Structures are given as C-alpha cells and as structure tokens.
Amino acid sequence: MDWLEFLQVALTGSLKSVFKMALIIIPLMLLMEIAKDMNLLERAAKGLEPVMRIYRLPKEGAFPILVGLTFGLSYGAGFIIDSAKNGYLNWRDLFLINIFLVLFHSVFEDTGLFIAIGADGTVIILGRLILALIVTFALSRWTGIDRLEKQMGGKIAVPHCSHCRKE
Structure with a gap:
C-alpha cells in the first residue's frame, strides 16, 4: 500500500x-x-430529584447522567460540558457526575457487547450500577472534596506531571 x-x-x-x-x-x-x-428535561429531572438529592447533586445533573448512561462517555461529555458552560453545574457536581459515569456508562452498548461474548448481562449491569452508586455516594459525603476542589483550582483535569502544574 x-x-x-x-x-x-x-x-x-x-x-x-x-x-x-x-x-x-x-x-x-x-x-x-x-x-x-x-x-x-425539568419533568425528567423531577423524577430523578430524590436520587439526585441523595447524592447532593442538582436536578440539572440528571440529563447529562441519562445521556452518559444511554449513549456513553463521548456523547455524555458534550452535555456535561454544555451544562458546565451554562453554569448549571459546579466543580463538585461535575466531579461526582464524572465519577458515576466513569463507572457506569454506555449501559446498553457495553452490556450488549459482553452478552455477545457470553457474559451475563444482569451481573454486568448490577455490578457496575452498585459500584457506581456506592463510590459516588461515598465521595458525595467525603469531607475532603472541598479541599480537593481547592487543590485543583476548580478544574477537573489533572496535569500528568508535577512541573506542569501552575502554582
């Protein structure tokens, strides 16, 4: 070639x-x-309000989570970025939503792929969901999250090396 x-x-x-x-x-x-x-969106978010309250997240975080769950991180990221730019979500909200979606995203596509190679879809979905719920809940209650936000300067991205960080 x-x-x-x-x-x-x-x-x-x-x-x-x-x-x-x-x-x-x-x-x-x-x-x-x-x-x-x-x-x-407000109606859908209203249905998720009790769940969002448990995680101390605003209702505006519901739609980006739903998109990330359904269509994956690539598409969910667009909605997360849009919500952040419009001021609907603060650093803490973005952090928790990203943690949840890192652990539990693209539910249908990923599960379908694993089922195709012989995995049990119920185990995959429940395992990922339970892990995401527990980790996100623990972090939502963690008192060090404010200190972490301060250390990060309000930014989500972490520089790869110590000399890249702006002091």
Whole structure:
C-alpha cells in the first residue's frame, strides 16, 4: 500500500466516522433543545430529584447522567460540558457526575457487547450500577472534596506531571 492509498483510506474512514457521529450528535442536540423548550428535561429531572438529592447533586445533573448512561462517555461529555458552560453545574457536581459515569456508562452498548461474548448481562449491569452508586455516594459525603476542589483550582483535569502544574 503506497502513501497516497493509505491517506485516501484514512481520510475516507475518518470522514465516515465523523458523519456517523454527526448523525447521532446533531439529532441528540436538537432533541435536547426541544426538550428544554417543552420543559421535558425539568419533568425528567423531577423524577430523578430524590436520587439526585441523595447524592447532593442538582436536578440539572440528571440529563447529562441519562445521556452518559444511554449513549456513553463521548456523547455524555458534550452535555456535561454544555451544562458546565451554562453554569448549571459546579466543580463538585461535575466531579461526582464524572465519577458515576466513569463507572457506569454506555449501559446498553457495553452490556450488549459482553452478552455477545457470553457474559451475563444482569451481573454486568448490577455490578457496575452498585459500584457506581456506592463510590459516588461515598465521595458525595467525603469531607475532603472541598479541599480537593481547592487543590485543583476548580478544574477537573489533572496535569500528568508535577512541573506542569501552575502554582
């Protein structure tokens, strides 16, 4: 395979992937805007309010969590970023939502893949859910979370090395 053919295959594959992602992301963003306009998000969030209260999270965190659970981290991240930019979620909220979604995301897709290779879907879902609920609950009650936020300077990203940190 020569370089020109390699570049053509790489470019074609990349464009196909971007197009597939756009087919999912754009309708999701439109649905989110329609849902906001029709107050559907508030209604869905209201149903999750008791759960959100247990974790000391605002109701505005419910939709990003639902998207992350359903469609995975890539798509959920867009909604999390949007919620943060719009000021709906603070550092603590973002931290807890990310912890929960790291442990329990893309429920249908991941579970389906594991079922396809012979795993028990119930064990996978319940195991991941229970772990996510326990860890997120423990961190939501942890008194050091405020100190951690201060250490992080209100940012979620952690520099990879000590000399990269701004003091």
